Amino acid sequence: MSAETLINNRIVLASRPEGAPVAANFRLENEPVAEPGPGQVLLRTLWLSLDPYMRGRMSDTPSYAPPVKIGETLVGGTISQVVASNHDGFASGELVLGFSGWQKYAVSDGTGLTKLPTDMLHPSWALGVLGMPGFTAWHGLLKIGEPKAGETVVVAAASGPVGATVGQIAKIRGARVIGIAGGEKKCRHVIDELGFDACLDHRSADFAAQLQSACPNGIDVYFENVGGTVFDAVLPLLNDHARIPVCGIIAHYNDDYALQPGPDRLPYFVSLILRKRFRVQGFIISDHYAEEHADFVREMGEWVRTRQVKYFEDIVDGLENAPDAFIGLLKGSNNGKLVVRVANH
C-alpha cells in the first residue's frame, strides 16, 4: 500500500448553523492522503459515530470544548484500522478507537488511540454501549442518580444510546423505569425490546398528564439529556431528594442557549432545589475516564455479554451521507445508536 495513491474524503464545517443545521453547513472535500511521518500511523476509518454533542461544536458559543473552525474537519469518535505504521506501538491491521472525525483517513501520532481486540465481534459497539454513550449512562445514573430498588427513574431520549442504557441499568438495580421518546414506534421498541415499564410519546398533546399517571409515586431520578418541554413536565413530579444528572440538552442545542420568553422560572427552580433537596449535577464524561473507565468496561461488558443490557444500532452507509444522518439525529429520526459505516472491515 502506498499512501500517495489514496484520496481522503472529509466533511468540513462550511458555515455555522443558525438554529437547526442544514446541508449547506457541510462540505465534502477531497485531498491526497498524507504520508505518515516518523512515529506516526495512517488510519482508515471504518466507523464514525454521530452524536448530539457535535451540534455544540458547530457553534462558537463558549463551551467545555473549543468549537470546530470554519473549513475544519468535523470532529467525531471513530473505529479505524491501522493501514501503515511508523509507530512501535501499532501494527498494520490493528483496530483502534480514536477521534479521527468525519473523514476516511487520518494520520496520528498515537495520542488518544485505544486498541481494540482484532477479533472483536462488533467493533462499532465501542462507539456506543461499550463506549462514550454507555459510559455516560453508567456514570450519570450510578454515580449521580444512585437509583434504589423501588424508586421511579424517568429517562428521556429513551431509545437513544444513552437513554436506552440508563433505563436498562436502572431496571437491573430494581427501579421502576419510565422512558420518554418521540413517536409510537420508538416507544414500542423501548418497552418491548429494552424492557422499560412504560414509555411515553412526548409529542402527545396530553404528555404531561400521561407522565403524571405513569409516575403515581413521583419521580426519584430524572436523567436529563433533552431539556425543553420534557423537563417542564418532570419538574412538578420530582420527589424530595430527587437526583437530576444533567448530561446533555438536545432540545436546546439549536438555540445557542438564548434566554427564552418569560416568566422567569429560575427563582422557582432554585426554591424547589432547596425545599425538595434536589441534587442537580452536570457532568461531561471525558472528565471521568482516568478514575472510572476500567470499572465501567468490566461491569458493562458483563451486562452486554449476558444480554442484561441490549444494544441497537442505526447504521448509515457512506461518509457522504453523514450530514443528512446528523441532521436527522437532531430531529430524532434515528432508531438506536447512529453510526456511519465509512468503510468495510
Place this chain on the structure above:
Amino acid sequence: MSAETLINNRIVLASRPEGAPVAANFRLENEPVAEPGPGQVLLRTLWLSLDPYMRGRMSDTPSYAPPVKIGETLVGGTISQVVASNHDGFASGELVLGFSGWQKYAVSDGTGLTKLPTDMLHPSWALGVLGMPGFTAWHGLLKIGEPKAGETVVVAAASGPVGATVGQIAKIRGARVIGIAGGEKKCRHVIDELGFDACLDHRSADFAAQLQSACPNGIDVYFENVGGTVFDAVLPLLNDHARIPVCGIIAHYNDDYALQPGPDRLPYFVSLILRKRFRVQGFIISDHYAEEHADFVREMGEWVRTRQVKYFEDIVDGLENAPDAFIGLLKGSNNGKLVVRVANH
C-alpha cells in the same frame, strides 16, 4: 412553685402575611400555664431563636414542613429551664434545647429535648454557632461545597449566623473567602472581626462589577442562602465544577416563589449546569442530625473554644419584641445571630 399561678404569654399567627410580615400578622395572647401531667415537664423559655425559615411557616405554600395554622403559637428553637418535672429523665433546674416556640412556658413529654450542661457559659449559642445555623453552615460547606485550599468561596448573608460560620470554616480550609452583606457596617464587621478576605455591599450600584473584581479566578463554591440579585451576579462568575449548596433563599421568602417576569433563565441555567458541570444541591439540615451531628459538635466545639470561629449575637429583650425583631431580620436589620431573651437564667 405551683403551675396554676403562672401566666403563659405566647405569640400566635393572627393572619398570613402578604409579602413582608407586618405587626398585624402577630398577636400576643395570655393564658394560664398548664400543669404538667404524668411523664411531662414544664419548661420556662430563656432564649428564643429567630430565623428566616420561620417566614416560610407563616405561609401555606407547600414546603418541607407544615405551615403554622392561624391562631397557633409560632414555631421556633428555644433554650429552656425545667421548672417542674414528672419525667424521670429531667430534673428541675436543668437546661434543655427544644422547640417550644414563641412563648414563655411550654409543657413537653421530653420528645426532641436535648439537655445542655447546666454550667454552659453561653446557653444561647446552642441556638447559633453550636446549633442549627452552625450545623447548616458546617454540613453545607463541608459535605456539599467541599472547598479546597486556594479556591474562591463566595458567601451571601455573610454577617448572619450561617454565612459568618461558612466563611470562617472556609478560611480554616485555606480558601479565599468573599462575603456579601447589606451595608458598609456589616461589611466592615465581616472583614475585621470574622477575617474574610473581602466583603461587598450588595446594595452598591456596581455590585456585580465589584464581585467580578473581587474574584479574579472566578468562583468555585457559592453558598446560596439569599437568592435574588446576588445569585444573578454570581452565576456568570462560576467556574467549571463549581458547587452550590442551597440552604435557603431569604430574598424569596416573601414572594411565595411566584414566577418572576421574563426572560426565562431556567434553560440557560440548566445549560450552564451541564457545560460547567455544576453541582447544585439543596439541603434541609434536619435531615442530617442522626448521621452527622456528633461530628459537627466535636469539630465546631473545638473551633469555637480556640476562637478559630468567632460568634456574635444580636440580643433582643422580651418576648413582646419578637415580632418587630423578626420583621427586621427579614430586612437585614440585625447584627449577628438574632435571639430573644425571654427570661433571665
